[in-house]
Amino acid sequence: MQKDDSDNAGSVHLRPGAIYLVKERKPSLSYRLFEKAVGSGLPGLCVTRQHPTRLKEDLNIPNTKLLWLSQTPGKGHHNPTDIGALATLISSFIEKYRKSVCLIDGLEYLVINNGFQQVLKFTELINEQVMQSESMIFIPISQNAFSDKEMALLERNVEAMEGTAAQAKGADKEIMELMDKYRT
Numbered sequence: 001m002q003k004d005d006s007d008n009a010g011s012v013h014l015r016p017g018a019i020y021l022v023k024e025r026k027p028s029l030s031y032r033l034f035e036k037a038v039g040s041g042l043p044g045l046c047v048t049r050q051h052p053t054r055l056k057e058d059l060n061i062p063n064t065k066l067l068w069l070s071q072t073p074g075k076g077h078h079n080p081t082d083i084g085a086l087a088t089l090i091s092s093f094i095e096k097y098r099k100s101v102c103l104i105d106g107l108e109y110l111v112i113n114n115g116f117q118q119v120l121k122f123t124e125l126i127n128e129q130v131m132q133s134e135s136m137i138f139i140p141i142s143q144n145a146f147s148d149k150e151m152a153l154l155e156r157n158v159e160a161m162e163g164t165a166a167q168a169k170g171a172d173k174e175i176m177e178l179m180d181k182y183r184t
Helices: 028-039 052-058 083-096 107-114 116-131 148-155 165-183
Strands: 018-023 044-048 064-069 101-104 136-141 159-162
Touching (some): 028 101, 044 052, 052 064, 064 083, 083 101, 083 116, 107 136, 116 136
Parallel strands (some): 101 136
């Protein structure tokens, strides 16, 4: 990720057409970035392990399609073992809304259900789609859930950032500046 030395430590430079791998134990920065982007008018897609009812109570996310990664069948649920259909769904959303934001919370859960290689292929496929658009994807991950080799492979073609308080402060400013560019 590009950093400007004149900025505060922890500043982040968001740009459209990128996946942001946010290293954080709990996905607070990722949800904050997603909420700000959706609140600025971007259509949102949230793939999550958290129950959609709880998310709707905790976040202000209008214009958002919620998909719950769950083995339990139901409306708005997505089976985590059907990773190909999930990739197609995300790609279709990005194609439909060239300027959009997605959050994929549950990468570790996808690895448990599909294996690391399949999830790596999934992220590469999604990355190819998002690079051709003006959309952004935030993927929170717990760094401790992956080996050094796996982290290196995941980070290879995406933007990696630490989910720290300093990053959150810098990200607020960056997301608002980026949203201003989207509106013009």
